[in-house]
Amino acid sequence: MARYKARLVAKGFNQRPGIDFTETYSPVVKSVTVRLILMFAVTNGWPLHQLDVNNAFLQGSLTDDVYMEQPTGFVDPSVPHHVCKLQKAIYGLRQAPRAWFTELHTFLQASGFFNSKCDASLFIRRQSGQSLYLLVYVDDIIVTGSSLSQVHDFITALAHRFSLKDLGPLSFFLGVEATRSANGLFLSQHKYIRDLLTKTDMLEANTVSTPLSLSDSLRLVDLSAPADATKYRQVVGSLQYLSLTCPDVSFAVNKLSQFMHRPTTVHWNAVKRLLRYLKGDPDDRRSTTAFVVFYGSTPISWSSKKQHTIARSTTEAEYRAIASSAAELNWIGHLLSELQIRVTTTPVIYCDNVGATYVCANPIFHSRMKHVAIDFFFVRDQVARQQLRISHVHTNDQLADSLTKPLSRRQFTDHRSKIGILDGSSILRGHNRSSEIK
Structure with a gap:
C-alpha cells in the first residue's frame, strides 16, 4: 500500500x-x-x-x-x-x-x-x-x-x-549501491544512471564507446541554436554527482559544465552523447589538471578541473597539476592522522613530464616561472623534507590521463583493470598501508 x-x-x-x-x-x-x-x-x-x-x-x-x-485552512x-x-x-x-x-x-x-x-x-x-x-x-x-x-x-x-x-x-x-563480498565493497551507481536515462528519455538510445567525440571540440560560440538552459543545467548537475564512482566521465562533465550560462544545441548533443556512453555503462587555452589518488591499491580520490590561468609551457601546466595533487595529498594525510592511520612510506606523485619532475627539486627558477613561485615553494619544501617524492612515469602508464581525454572503452578498460574502477562503479579493496598518487 x-x-x-x-x-x-x-x-x-x-x-x-x-x-x-x-x-x-x-x-x-x-x-x-x-x-x-x-x-x-x-x-x-x-x-x-x-x-x-x-x-x-x-x-x-x-x-x-x-x-x-497561520497556515491556510488552520486559521484561528x-x-x-x-x-x-x-x-x-x-x-x-x-x-x-x-x-x-x-x-x-x-x-x-x-x-x-x-x-x-x-x-x-x-x-x-x-x-x-x-x-x-x-x-x-x-x-x-x-x-x-x-x-x-x-x-x-x-x-x-x-x-x-x-x-x-x-x-x-x-x-x-x-544514490550509490554497496555490495560487500570476499573481494571487497563494490560501489555502483547503476540505478542512478538508469533513472537519469529514463528521466531524459535516453533509455532506448544507441550506445557509444567514448563520453565525448574524439574528433569534434566544444566551443563557447559555435553558431548553433540556443538549447533549453534549465534542462541543460539540471542534467549536467545530475552528471556531476556521478563523480562518486565514475572517474571516466570526470573530464567530460567538467567540459560540459563550462557552458552552463549559455548552452547551445551542440552542447546539448554532447550531453546526450555522454548519456549514451553511460547507457553502455579550447576557447581560453587553459590546461586541465587531473589526478588519481591511491591508498595502497584502492583509488580514493580523483579530479579533473580546468586550471585558473593560462600556462606558458607544458612544464608549467604539469607543475600546477603536481601542486594541486600535493594539496589533496596533504589533506588526505591530515585526515589519516586524525583516524590514527599511520602511513609507513613516503607518498609518491607520478608525473609524465620530465621538466616538471626535475623542477620540483631544483632550487633554480626559470625566468618564465616566476609567477608560480609560491607553488614551487609549497612542493619543493615537502620534497626537501622528504614528506613527498616526485617520480617520472611514462605517458602510457599515466593513469590520470584517463580523466583528461575521451578514451575509447577499450582504452579505459585497460586503465580500469589497473585501478579497480568499473563503468558506473568502483570497488574498495583491502590493501597494505602505503600511499601513492598517479
Missing part, C-alpha cells in the same frame, strides 16, 4: 538574509572521506551500518525568533490576524538544515565524539581502545567501528534521542 506524506512547509523564499536568517549552510561529508572510511572498514573487517533520520529538519531547535502566518477564527511563533525548525526554513546539524552535533559531542578538522561531517570517538566513526550527509548516516557491540549501543542511544530508521548493513546510500 502506498504511503503519502503531508507536512507543513514554510515559505522560506520570503526570508531575507541578515534579517530573517544568518547561517544556513549544513556541512555534508566529502566523497573522498566516504571512500577512505569505507576502505578502512573493509580492510579491518568492521561492520558498516546505515541510518536514516526521520523528518530530520523537524528535529532542529531555532536560535532566532521566527514568525509565520478568534484571532485571524495573529501570527505563529515557531518553537522548532520546519521544512522550508532557510536555517532548518543548519539547525538540524547543530542539534546532531551537540548530541554527538555529549556522547564522546569529536569533529574531524579535515571534514566537519566526520565524527570520531575513541573509548576503551575502540574506535567509532560516523559519516553524516544531511539525514543519511553511516556508522562503523572496531567493536560491533559499541556500534549497536550507539545506534540504540541515537534512536532514543532522534526518530530514525536502522537500515541495517550498508547497501544503498546517496
